[in-house]
Every structure is written in structure tokens, then in C-alpha cells.
Amino acid sequence: MPSSVMPMSIKHDGHPSPAAVSAVGLRKSYGDKTVLDGVDLRIPAGSVFALLGPNGAGKTTAVKILSTLITADGGQVQVAGHDLAVAPQAVRAAIGVTGQFSAVDGLITGEENMLLMADLHHLSKREGRRVTAELLERFDLVDAANKPASSYSGGMKRRLDLAMTLVGGPRIIFLDEPTTGLDPRSRHNMWQIIRELVADGVTVFLTTQYLEEADELADRIAVLNDGKIAAEGTADELKRLIPGGHVRLRFDDPASYQSAAVALREVTRDDEALALTIPSGGSQRELRSILDWLDACDIAADELTVHTPDLDDVFFALTGSTDVPAQPKETVR
Amino acid sequence: MSSLSLAVRDSSTMLRRNLLHARRYPSLTLNLLLTPVMLLLLFVYIFGDVMSAGIGGGGADRSDYIAYLVPGILMLTIGGTTIGSAVSVSSDMNEGIIARFRTLAIHRGSVLIGHVVGSVLQCIASVVLVGAVAVAIGFRSTDATALEWILALGLLTLVALALTWIAVGMGLSSPNAEAASNSAMPLMILPLISSAFVPVDAMPGWFQPIAEYQPFTPAIETLRGLLLGTEIGNNGWLAVVWCLGLAVLGYFWSRSLFDRDPE
Numbered sequence: 001m002p003s004s005v006m007p008m009s010i011k012h013d014g015h016p017s018p019a020a021v022s023a024v025g026l027r028k029s030y031g032d033k034t035v036l037d038g039v040d041l042r043i044p045a046g047s048v049f050a051l052l053g054p055n056g057a058g059k060t061t062a063v064k065i066l067s068t069l070i071t072a073d074g075g076q077v078q079v080a081g082h083d084l085a086v087a088p089q090a091v092r093a094a095i096g097v098t099g100q101f102s103a104v105d106g107l108i109t110g111e112e113n114m115l116l117m118a119d120l121h122h123l124s125k126r127e128g129r130r131v132t133a134e135l136l137e138r139f140d141l142v143d144a145a146n147k148p149a150s151s152y153s154g155g156m157k158r159r160l161d162l163a164m165t166l167v168g169g170p171r172i173i174f175l176d177e178p179t180t181g182l183d184p185r186s187r188h189n190m191w192q193i194i195r196e197l198v199a200d201g202v203t204v205f206l207t208t209q210y211l212e213e214a215d216e217l218a219d220r221i222a223v224l225n226d227g228k229i230a231a232e233g234t235a236d237e238l239k240r241l242i243p244g245g246h247v248r249l250r251f252d253d254p255a256s257y258q259s260a261a262v263a264l265r266e267v268t269r270d271d272e273a274l275a276l277t278i279p280s281g282g283s284q285r286e287l288r289s290i291l292d293w294l295d296a297c298d299i300a301a302d303e304l305t306v307h308t309p310d311l312d313d314v315f316f317a318l319t320g321s322t323d324v325p326a327q328p329k330e331t332v333r
Numbered sequence: 334m335s336s337l338s339l340a341v342r343d344s345s346t347m348l349r350r351n352l353l354h355a356r357r358y359p360s361l362t363l364n365l366l367l368t369p370v371m372l373l374l375l376f377v378y379i380f381g382d383v384m385s386a387g388i389g390g391g392g393a394d395r396s397d398y399i400a401y402l403v404p405g406i407l408m409l410t411i412g413g414t415t416i417g418s419a420v421s422v423s424s425d426m427n428e429g430i431i432a433r434f435r436t437l438a439i440h441r442g443s444v445l446i447g448h449v450v451g452s453v454l455q456c457i458a459s460v461v462l463v464g465a466v467a468v469a470i471g472f473r474s475t476d477a478t479a480l481e482w483i484l485a486l487g488l489l490t491l492v493a494l495a496l497t498w499i500a501v502g503m504g505l506s507s508p509n510a511e512a513a514s515n516s517a518m519p520l521m522i523l524p525l526i527s528s529a530f531v532p533v534d535a536m537p538g539w540f541q542p543i544a545e546y547q548p549f550t551p552a553i554e555t556l557r558g559l560l561l562g563t564e565i566g567n568n569g570w571l572a573v574v575w576c577l578g579l580a581v582l583g584y585f586w587s588r589s590l591f592d593r594d595p596e
Contacts, residue, residue, distance in 0.1 A: 067436045070594040093438035103433035107354050119346040120439050164433070 019078070020045040020172050020203035021066060026075035028061055035061045037227035039075070043220075045171075048194070048204045050218035052211065057224045059207035060100055063176045066205065067097040080172055096170030100177045102157040103164070106150030110141050110160050113149055114167060121168035135163040139193070155186030162193065173197060175206040179213060191216055211309075223318055230318040241317055245309050247290055249301035250275040256300070263297040280306070340440040347447020354421070355455060362455055365417045368521070369410040369463050376402055376530060377470060387535055396471055403467045404556040405529025408549055410463045411456045411493045412520040415500035418452035419520075422504030423513035432595060445587055449497050456493035457486075474560040485559040488572065492552050495576040496520055498583025505590040524549045548575035 019042050026039040035058045043049040053059045064070045066079060068088045077084040080094035097103075104113050111132060118128030136142050139159040144152060149160060158178065165173060178194070179187040194217055198204055208214055214221045215235045222232040231241060250273065251257035257274040261267070268277040280286045287306065294301070355362055376384060377399055385398035425431060425448070434444050464472075477485070500517050507513035526540075527549035533541050544550055551571035558565030 069432055069435055089438050092436055095436065097433065097436040099429060099432055101429045101432075103429035105350070105428065105430045107357060108350070112353065116346065116350055119349075120343060120434070120437050122342065168437075 018045050018081075019043060020047075020080060021049075021205060022078045023066070024076045026062070026065065026077060027073045028058075028065060028070075029073060035227055036065070036072075039224070039227070039229055041222065041229075043203060043205060045203050046198075046201050047219040048198055048206065048217050050214035050221045051205070051207045051224055052209070052214050052221055053207070053224035054209060058227045059224055060176055062224070063097070063099075063174050063205070063207055067095055067174045068092055069097070093168075094171055096165035096168065096173045098158075098161050098165045098173070098175050098178060100180065102161050104149045104152075104157055104160050107148065109146050110149050110152070111136065111145040113160060113164055117164045117167040123167075131167055135166060139163045155182050155189070158182060158186070158190065159193075162190075166197075170202070172203045172205065175204065177207055177209065180209070187213075225318065239309055245279070245281045246307050247278045247280045247287070248275055248303075248305045248307060249278070249294075249299075250303040250305075252302045260297070260299045260301070263299060264293075276301075336440070340443060340446070343440040343443035344446040344450065347443045348450045349447075351421075351447050351451035352454070355451065361417050361420065362414070362459070365413045366410070366459055366462060368413050369406050369459075370466055372409065373402065373406045373463070373467060374470070384531070387531060399467070399470065399472050400475070400561055401557075402530065403464075403472045404560060405524060405527065405549075405553045406467065407460050407463060407489065407556065408492060408527075408553050409521070409524040409529060410459050411489065411496055412524050412549070414456045414459045415452060415493070415496040415520050416514060416517040417455070418448065418497050419500040419504035419507070419513040419517035420510045422448050422501050423507045424510040426505060427509065435595070441592070442588065445501055445591055448501055449494070452497040452500070453490060453493045456497070457490060460489055460493075475562045477560050477562070481559045485556055488552065488555055488559070491573070491576045491580075492548075495548070495579035495583065498580050498587060500583075502583050502586040502590060505587055523547055524553075528553055548572070548579060551575060 021041060021043040023039060023041040026036050026041070027034075028036040039058075039062060041049075051059050051062060061070070065072045066077065066084070068084065068091055072084075079091045082090040082094070084091055104110075105116065108116070114132040114135060115128055118131055123131060136145050139162065141156065141160060141163065144156060149157065152160060162175075162178070175194070179190050182190060191213070194204060194206070198217075204217075206213075206217065218235065220232065221235055221238055223230045223238070231238060233241075249260065251260065252274070254274060257276075261269055261276060264276060264278070266278070270277070278290060280290060377395065381395045381398055384402075385395050388398060388401055422445075431444065474482075500520060503516045504513045507516050527544055527547060529549065533544045533550065536544055551568040552575065554563075554568040555565055555572045557563045558568070
């Protein structure tokens with residue numbers, strides 16, 4: 001991981017598995033705007049890799065480059081063992097892509113979309129029908145198979161989209177924000193589908209803006225910010241980097257706020273909101289010790305809330321608060 | 334698979350997709366047919382007596398004018414149909430599925446070739462339909478031989494191919510369907526200011542070069558010659574050169590637009 005700002009240990013289990021995707025010094029800019037500024041990635045075959053980042057971080061651009069949709073300005077990329085710049089067709093033959101915006105033909109039916117993909121993967125008529133029937137069944141689209149895809153709900157479109165991606169039996173799948181805009185049930189369905197793909201040995205490269213999603217699915221996570229990899233590691237490794245968990249105490253009465261602030265010296269003060277912030281991982285044990293401490297100091301807060309680390313905290317921790325000017329207060333630790 | 338058979342297979346898949354679109358949503362194609370049919374009826378039944386007085390030295394009647402008019406109307410039908418191609422290419426390019434096609438190991442040009450072949454077939458179908466209306470209101474060819482009919486059909490196909498490649502380029506360079514429809518308007522305007530409705534000699538002197546030096550006039554004159562036995566002269570090869578030039582220009586223009594990185 002040469003690019004990581006914060007190096008972390010890699011678990012070695014003997015020999016490293018071959019890389020399904022590897023990129024060194026990936027660069028892309030549009031005019032003056034640098035979107036990717038030297039990104040290095042290495043994704044072992046058969047694993048799930050999540051590229052995590054806020055809107056505009058360059059996630060989609062990275063996927064577009066790796067999936068041969070657009071060309072990079074610089075850097076070396078290998079996908080499925082083929083050099084992206086030299087043999088894009090060989091790369092295309094090995095990958096499947098589900099973009100952020102549904103890549104289905106809305107004018108024709110779901111089944112016709114599937115058969116179109118079968119034809120473009122040069123399957124025989126019979127094989128095409130078999131694969132289509134199987135995937136429509138697997139993605140719960142049989143009832144809607146003969147309706148135009150434009151009439152599908154958001155979740156159905158995503159499922160059809162992914163089903164179309166799977167027609168050629170790709171070994172590497174790129175999913176650009178596969179659950180953005182889906183309701184919770186559809187999101188969990190999508191997660192289940194992705195887990196099944198992984199069980200079949202497919203390498204999955206997904207982008208997301210939800211830490212929870214990366215946590216659920218990914219073996220390794222890279223945090224992309226401002227076109228650079230800010231950190232990379234397993235979900236646990238990343239979470240250990242995040243000091244965002246805290247307990248917040250709010251008071252109605254300025255006098256009790258003042259006395260609490262004096263009694264609890266190791267806290268962050270927010271004088272305007274009359275709130276105190278105590279760093280905490282959020283476990284039951286930690287919470288109990290905080291409560292005991294408050295009781296011991298005879299402090300009675302009017303409101304107590306527990307905050308667990310989230311994507312915001314990852315970014316505050318990894319990128320510094322200069323990137324979030326809207327943040328009203330700075331946390332001192 | 335060799336690259337040629339790959340190209341043929343993928344292009345025919347794309348053609349099937351486009352024909353499916355056209356079959357399922359025929360209103361665009363049919364709307365575009367209304368203009369040539371309306372113009373044909375308007376010029377024959379409303380303006381017919383006046384128009385026929387202006388051709389052939391004044392001795393012509395309405396049936397002479399139908400004969401004069403129909404070859405131009407058929408070319409105008411092609412121009413109108415290719416406006417539809419520009420619109421459908423433009424709206425297709427805004428569909429997410431095009432991005433998917435770009436990430437598949439298929440023949441790169443098949444998306445465009447599918448559109449072009451589909452559009453040429455639609456042009457021919459439209460020409461046949463408008464031609465049937467023309468025959469119904471009294472159009473008859475003047476002793477055209479089988480070879481001349483074949484050449485006429487070949488000429489119409491060649492014009493359709495040339496204008497379609499240009500229309501595809503216009504569709505690709507337009508950000509949306511409305512813009513594509515506007516930028517493809519010349520394909521309908523040019524036949525109106527060609528020799529389709531009145532002979533070039535009958536136009537004001539300053540305007541004659543505009544009517545003369547454009548693709549529709551030699552193509553229309555050639556079609557007249559083939560179907561009605563009028564003098565073709567050098568219009569034949571002029572029409573072929575125009576068509577080949579536009580087809581090659583449109584092809585390279587479209588390919589370079591399509592091969593750019595998408596937004």
C-alpha cells in the first residue's frame with residue numbers, strides 16, 4: 001500500500017493472492033480540476049473492495065477508468081491481468097459494470113434487456129434463454145419480465161441492471177454506489193445479492209458513501225478524498241483510526257453546565273449549546289463508567305446522547321477539519 | 334471470432350434493438366411521414382393548377398406536375414426520416430445503457446452501425462409508403478425499365494445512407510433530443526429549396542446557385558431521369574459523389590464523436 005497516508009498492517013496468510021485490479025499513480029483531471037491525483041490500488045482476486053468517499057471525491061471517475069469507459073491521464077492499471085491502455089477489449093471481456101445511473105434500456109422489457117445482453121456476449125440462442133430465465137428468477141423479476149424496464153421501480157431497475165451485468169459471467173464486477181437511492185429493504189436485498197456473488201468467487205469493486213455498507217460487505221476499504229487515498233485497511237483497522245465516538249451531555253441551566261464543565265475537565269465544551277462532549281467508543285462498559293463518573297461528580301444532564309463513529313468522523317479524522325468549513329465547532333482531543 | 338464477423342454479429346444485434354424500438358414506438362416515424370404526405374397533397378390539390386402552369390413552358394396539366402413533384406417528395410421523405418434518426422441517436426446517447434455497451438467486449442462501431450442500418454431501412458419503408466400515396470393520386474413512371482427501377486431504389490438507398498450518417502453525427506453532437514431536432518432541420522429545409530417543387534431555371538437568378546449546388550437537386554434530377562426519362566446529364570455522377578462524400582464525412586465525424594470519452 002504505497003499510497004496510504006496512514007500505513008497499517010496487512011494480514012499475510014502465506015502467499016498473496018493475485019491482484020484482480022491493480023493501479024499505480026492513477027491520474028485524471030478535467031481542465032483545471034484534478035479529480036484523481038495519484039491513486040494506488042491493489043485488489044486481490046476473490047475479495048470485496050470498497051472505495052469510500054463523499055460526493056465529488058472521484059469514486060465514479062475511478063470506476064469509469066477501471067471499467068474502460070474513460071481513459072486516464074496517467075498511471076499504470078491492470079485489470080484481470082491485462083493492461084488497461086494496451087488491451088481494453090481483453091479487460092472488457094473479464095469485467096461487468098453496474099454504473100450509478102441505471103444502464104437498462106427503458107424502451108424494451110426486462111426480458112428483452114437480458115436477451116440483448118446475451119446476444120452481445122455471443123451466447124447461443126438457447127444458452128441466452130437459459131441464462132435469462134435463471135437470472136430473472138434469481139433477481140425476483142419474473143413477474144415484471146414482460147413489462148418495459150422504464151416502468152420498473154428504483155430497486156427493480158437496480159436488480160435488472162445487476163442481472164444484465166451478470167449475463168456474461170464476469171469474474172470482476174464494478175458496482176458504482178449500488179444502493180444509493182434504494183429503500184432499506186432493497187438495500188438489504190442488494191447486500192445479500194453481493195454476498196452471493198462473492199461466495200461464487202467473483203471479485204467485487206464497489207463504491208459507496210456509506211461506512212455501514214463498506215463495513216457490511218468489504219474485505220478492504222479505501223477512503224478516497226480529494227482524489228487521493230486518505231487511508232486503506234479493513235473495516236476494523238479504519239474504525240480504530242476514527243476517534244469520532246463520543247457522549248454528548250446537554251444542559252438547560254447555564255449554572256449546572258458551568259459546574260459540570262469545571263468538574264469534568266477532560267471534555268470538549270460548547271458554550272453556546274451548553275453541551276459537553278466526552279470521547280467514548282460507545283460500548284456498554286464505557287457508557288457505564290461515564291455514568292458512574294457523572295454520578296460521582298453529582299452531575300445531572302438534561303439530555304445524554306451517544307454518537308458512534310460514522311463516515312463524517314472518518315473524514316474529520318483522515319482529512320482534517322479544514323475540509324469541512326460548515327462544521328460549527330472543532331473537537332479538541 | 335474474426336473482427337469482421339464480430340462487427341456483423343454485434344451490429345445486427347444493435348439493429349434488432351433499434352427496430353424493436355421503432356416497432357414499439359412508431360409514433361416518431363409516422364409523425365415524420367406526415368410532412369411529405371401533406372406537402373404532396375398540398376402542392377398537387379391546392380397549388381397544383383398554378384404550379385403546373387409554371388413548368389414545361391405553360392402547357393402542363395396537373396398530372397404533369399404530380400410527375401414532376403413526386404421524385405422531390407421522395408427525397409424529402411428521406412430527409413425528414415433522418416431527422417428522426419438524429420433525434421433517436423441523441424436521446425439514445427443519454428441512456429445509461431450506452432455506457433454499458435462501451436464496457437462490453439463488442440465491436441466498437443456496432444452501436445452506430447445498428448442505428449444507421451435501422452434508419453436506412455426506415456427511410457426505405459417511408460419512401461415506399463409515400464410512394465404508394467403518390468401512385469394512389471395518379472403518379473406513373475414513364476416507361477421505366479426494371480434496371481431503372483433498381484437504379485432508382487439504389488439511389489434512394491444511397492441518399493438515405495449518406496444523410497443518415499450526417500444525421501447520426503448531428504445527433505451525437507447534440508446535448509439532447511430537442512437540440513438534435515433543430516440541428517437536423519437542414520435535412521428537411523434543403524429539399525424545400527432544391528428543384529423538388531419548381532425547376533431551378535424558374536427561380537430568381539441570385540437564388541439559383543443555392544438550389545443548384547446542394548446534394549438534393551442532382552439526386553432529384555437523377556431520380557426524375559430514371560423514373561420519367563428526363564435528361565440526367567452529369568447529375569448522375571454528381572449525386573453519387575455528393576452521397577459518397579457525405580457518407581464518408583458523416584461516418585468519420587460520427588466515429589470521432591462516439592470515440593470521445595463520454596461526459
